Amino acid sequence: MMKQLAGNRNDSWVVIAGLIVAIVIFAYFSAGGNMGTFTITLLSGLLRAMLLFLVAAGLSLIFGLMGILNFAQGAYFMVGAYLAYDIQHPTSGVISLGQHIPNPELRFLVGIIVAIAVGGALGAILETVLLRPLYKRHLFQLVLTFGVSLIMLEGIKAVWSTTPYTWLENIGIQTQRFVIFGASFSYYRLFIIAMGVLLIIGVALLLRRTRIGIIIRAGVEDSEMVSALGINVRSVFTLVFTLGCAMAAFGGAVAAPFLGATIGMGNTFLLASIAVIVLGGLGSYEGTAVGSVIVGLAWATMEQFSIRPGVGSVWASITPMLLLALVLLLRPKGLFGEER
Amino acid sequence: MAANMMLEVDNIHTFIGQFHILEGVTVRVPPGSISVLLGRNGAGKTTTLRSIMGLNAPQQGTIRFDGRDITGKSAYAIARLGIGYVPEHRAVFKELSVRENLEIAARQRGDLDRTADMIFALFPDLKRFINLPGGNLSGGQQQMLAIARALVPDNRLLLIDEPSEGLAPVIIEQLVHAIRELAKEKTVLLVEQNFRVASKLADHYVIIDDGHTVEAGDMNYLIEDKALVQRYLGVS
Numbered sequence: 001m002m003k004q005l006a007g008n009r010n011d012s013w014v015v016i017a018g019l020i021v022a023i024v025i026f027a028y029f030s031a032g033g034n035m036g037t038f039t040i041t042l043l044s045g046l047l048r049a050m051l052l053f054l055v056a057a058g059l060s061l062i063f064g065l066m067g068i069l070n071f072a073q074g075a076y077f078m079v080g081a082y083l084a085y086d087i088q089h090p091t092s093g094v095i096s097l098g099q100h101i102p103n104p105e106l107r108f109l110v111g112i113i114v115a116i117a118v119g120g121a122l123g124a125i126l127e128t129v130l131l132r133p134l135y136k137r138h139l140f141q142l143v144l145t146f147g148v149s150l151i152m153l154e155g156i157k158a159v160w161s162t163t164p165y166t167w168l169e170n171i172g173i174q175t176q177r178f179v180i181f182g183a184s185f186s187y188y189r190l191f192i193i194a195m196g197v198l199l200i201i202g203v204a205l206l207l208r209r210t211r212i213g214i215i216i217r218a219g220v221e222d223s224e225m226v227s228a229l230g231i232n233v234r235s236v237f238t239l240v241f242t243l244g245c246a247m248a249a250f251g252g253a254v255a256a257p258f259l260g261a262t263i264g265m266g267n268t269f270l271l272a273s274i275a276v277i278v279l280g281g282l283g284s285y286e287g288t289a290v291g292s293v294i295v296g297l298a299w300a301t302m303e304q305f306s307i308r309p310g311v312g313s314v315w316a317s318i319t320p321m322l323l324l325a326l327v328l329l330l331r332p333k334g335l336f337g338e339e340r
Numbered sequence: 341m342a343a344n345m346m347l348e349v350d351n352i353h354t355f356i357g358q359f360h361i362l363e364g365v366t367v368r369v370p371p372g373s374i375s376v377l378l379g380r381n382g383a384g385k386t387t388t389l390r391s392i393m394g395l396n397a398p399q400q401g402t403i404r405f406d407g408r409d410i411t412g413k414s415a416y417a418i419a420r421l422g423i424g425y426v427p428e429h430r431a432v433f434k435e436l437s438v439r440e441n442l443e444i445a446a447r448q449r450g451d452l453d454r455t456a457d458m459i460f461a462l463f464p465d466l467k468r469f470i471n472l473p474g475g476n477l478s479g480g481q482q483q484m485l486a487i488a489r490a491l492v493p494d495n496r497l498l499l500i501d502e503p504s505e506g507l508a509p510v511i512i513e514q515l516v517h518a519i520r521e522l523a524k525e526k527t528v529l530l531v532e533q534n535f536r537v538a539s540k541l542a543d544h545y546v547i548i549d550d551g552h553t554v555e556a557g558d559m560n561y562l563i564e565d566k567a568l569v570q571r572y573l574g575v576s
Binding site for chain 1: 393395414415416419420425427431433434435436440443444445447489493
């Protein structure tokens with residue numbers, strides 16, 4: 001059995017290595033052999049990967065622990081972006097929460113904190129008030145989270161209208177760029193990549209080294225048994241749901257300076273994140289982290305490739321799903337998935 | 341009648357979905373004893389343990405632990421009263437190491453430190469494989485881990501479902517010895533399909549048939565009553 005488990009894991013790493021090598025080679029080809037463009041494509045892919053991870057990690061943990069595919073996860077990402085935008089732009093925002101904060105750096109920080117707090121609070125409300133009565137009725141939960149995502153979307157339209165918002169008030173780090181192989185890249189985006197990596201490590205340490213992490217991992221396997229050990233699993237559900245939604249809102253807030261705040265952004269990241277968690281293996285944190293990197297790199301590479309004449313931009317949009325189909329053909333349970 | 345009983349299950353009725361699984365099960369477990377639930381496959385033994393544990397709450401009847409009504413309470417609240425549960429098929433956490441499987445069962449800081457020597461004396465293999473994932477252990481070792489997990493906190497009653505299921509005779513002997521040892525300090529309610537194992541271990545028996553309690557008493561009498569054993573358990 002040990003050999004079989006080790007074998008499965010080794011197979012997964014072979015598939016992962018193969019995919020990443022193929023994507024990197026294709027990225028080089030898409031960049032026309034230009035090292036600057038090639039490097040920027042890879043960095044953009046990593047940036048996309050970190051944003052995907054922020055949405056997908058919550059999605060994966062919530063699904064693993066509670067069996068709920070939270071269709072509202074993308075809406076939390078969008079709420080985070082709108083709140084961060086509004087606070088940063090007190091003159092063009094709607095709520096103008098940031099009008100009493102003259103310092104733009106401080107406004108940006110407050111925007112991120114408010115996005116995390118509102119995302120977490122909305123997540124806690126969704127879990128405790130709406131989802132809790134529907135435990136073990138997964139189809140109802142699915143419909144409910146889909147409904148909540150529509151309500152949040154309509155709520156955003158009602159407050160901010162359907163007009164897309166472009167980030168205008170950049171802070172220092174968002175304007176500074178560095179040059180690599182003749183191409184320039186934003187320090188802010190590099191900072192997001194570094195922060196994403198730290199977050200991947202941080203959440204991994206939380207799951208591996210703390211009691212609550214052990215409880216979450218055990219709950220992903222068998223939440224009933226965790227409860228029979230004397231642990232209030234419902235409070236763990238609420239905690240994970242809150243954290244997952246707060247992470248998605250945080251992702252939206254830090255992405256707003258380069259993605260802006262638009263109505264469709266939530267769904268774009270939700271669909272790609274679903275591809276990530278299925279590709280990585282449902283409920284597997286490791287799979288989600290690796291899946292985010294693979295999908296992020298492939299997505300950015302296809303965006304670069306789509307610039308070529310005659311290649312439609314649609315190829316970039318469908319890349320996550322194409323990749324998902326390819327991986328499921330090779331490994332039907334996903335890269336690190338178990339039978340569920 | 342049952343003033344000195346540790347556990348009193350009184351005429352419980354439990355449904356799973358639309359199915360009426362328990363239609364009047366009564367079980368009395370005296371403190372310091374090993375009691376066993378016997379019956380054919382599908383009789384309702386596992387559902388009885390799950391009902392006691394709050395995993396399938398009964399819709400009629402009462403369950404009292406140490407005189408306290410626990411009917412309908414949530415599983416975690418029941419566990420915290422001092423009831424350890426070892427489910428059918430072990431349910432060890434396969435991705436967690438042996439150490440983490442034990443740590444998660446602690447209810448208070450220091451629980452594992454306090455009980456580790458006793459656990460490793462009963463199950464030395466667990467000490468050897470302390471850092472190995474639970475899923476990498478053999479079936480017997482997983483059963484030992486599942487029982488050990490119930491020993492980490494200060495549980496007074498252990499509910500153990502089919503401990504010998506699917507295990508080799510030599511492993512079953514080790515488990516019988518371990519359960520006898522731990523019964524010196526704990527009260528045990530077992531579900532056991534293997535009558536030989538049950539007769540070696542138990543002081544008292546309860547026979548459940550088709551969701552009803554049909555017989556209960558001293559195990560020594562049951563061992564002698566071949567007709568009863570044949571009738572309800574199909575063992576001669």
